[in-house]
Amino acid sequence: MTTRIYVPMDSSAEAMGAKKTAAAIVAEAEKRGEKIELVRNGSRGLYWLEPMVEVETPEGRVAYGPVTAKDVAGLFDAGLTKGGKHALSLGLTEEIPYLKKQERLTFARVGIIDPFSIEDYTKHEGFEGLKKALKLAPADIVKEVTDSGLRGRGGAAFPTGIKWNTVLGAQADQKYIVCNADEGDSGTFSDRMLMEGDPMCLIEGMTIAGLAVGATKGYIYCREEYPHSIRNLNKAIEICVKAGYLGKNILGSGKDFDLIVREGAGAYICGEETSLLESVEGNRGLVRFKPPLPALQGLFGKPTVINNVMSLGSVPIILARGGEFYKNYGMGRSRGTLPFQLTGNLKHGGLVEKAFGLTLRELLYDFGGGSASGRPIRAVQVGGPLGAYVPESQFDIPLDYEEYAKVGAMVGHGGLVVFDDTVDLAQMSRYAMEFCAIESCGKCTPCRIGSTRGVETIDKIIAGKERGKNIALLNSLCDTMLNGSLCALGGMAPYPVVSALKHFPEDFGIDKTAAA
């Protein structure tokens, strides 16, 4: 009998040697005359266990990890193809607490299916949302998304249904769906995981968006740093077109939707939606003034839906199961689930999809297992390089857009970067300003010049030069950037700095008791 063995092709799994592990498994099976079918799946997101190998058994899938090439012969000795016991055994995959405790909606298939198998995809509810959408009027598709309470997962958390409605209402000969796959935030990788591990989910979500607003063409703008995502998307698009789920006359409906992947070129600012559009059009990535909204005059001047990968990737299940189903997860105005990304100095880094409302403490300790270094966790940067540094006193605030905003922090794209007590928040603040200076598009002065002044001022503070005066200067500089920048790069780069000053003044040489 042929045994199905899974070894992820996910970039992070390969970063730990998955390709060599896969090759070793094939070679070992051949040597022993054991029949196997190797599937290169996505990652389950239990990254500290990568490369994680799974074997299909009558009881379910059994996991082993981390499996390097040199472990492979021993695993076969222990009866790998029958799910035999070994020092690297993790038991039934679905029973691993890290996975079992999650609420995987957007990531329901990632790590389970072969990313290029239509059969696998449809067996796991794939294209159910599309089939439903094909039977609905455009306004009813939009209504389903509005009812779900889905808000943009790219950072700004704008209600997706409202955006779609604006584009639906716009009159034009051509409309576009653009997927923002620029995922530039440090501490994030959920877009990448989905594009590599379940690219058809994004394709389906974009096709549904096209049907909803009357767009017949879509672009996926994927960052250049993700070559494997680009490869997988292109391959999946080809397969979907051949199978009739994409392109001309989708499933015989008479509706068309074409999808093109565009590669970025290493500019963080191109994650900002109007800069992204400039880039697709072949220009420098200068941020555009708004209005006009991209929803009315977006790509090539036409009405355009721009959404993050996670937003669009959540659409298929919303359509398949209904807006109400999705809305039942979450708290307050943060509905549904968010795929949190646990990164940095953590023992168990990975992807945790949960309904909004859980706390950082649960993520850091119940899931993350505490710091990788074994030292106390001192600060967590939530929401990317423009997000605040959150101190332990705030670890119990529920992860909810509004609750975080109340304390000057943001949930953003759901990335957490964990630092132990060796971190120097003055240095991290300096880096935040440096990053802003490097990535500024240069259109407005507070961002372009302010960030460079910020670096200089923090350097003086670190060196102990006229500390009081320079801290006042830094605060006023942050204020100018916050209020005078055209987009959130300059407008939010002060958040990490201000939060560091507020919660960790001692790192700037300020007496904690004296600081207000």
Place this chain on the structure above:
Amino acid sequence: MTTTPTLSDQQKKSLDDILARLKDEPGPLFPILHAIQDELGWVPEETVPAIAKALNRSRAEIHGVITFYHHFRTHPVGKHMVQVCRAEACQSMGSVALECHVKESLGIDYHGTTADGQISLEAVYCLGNCALSPSIRVNDDIVGRVSKERFDEVIAELRSAQ
């Protein structure tokens, strides 16, 4: 640095092919620049007039786009591209010390190429491997949990795989 190498006939033909193939795409400049860099390893200044002509845009505009984006290179690079992640998650796991080691062991700074022409070095800001930081990218592959020793191994492997 001041002398611009001339494109070989072969390279000129590649350029013409790329332009013919892509110039009628909507928003053709990015696909064209990527194709040129994939083919030649960089985007030589000499390609600018041909691109400008094919797209009916000014040379200054094309030049402006090329220089705006970190990824497009206006100088030739080594056989292998090594990028070190400088972003926060990697910093939390010691990337600052790793950066020092990388520069010292290769004997070059960012934007530099080793004397043997084997390895070029660039900084990068997040590779999406933040759960297994610190991270580097070697050509199109990521390496995770990069210690100094692991880095040396990777480089040795690159150099021996000629």
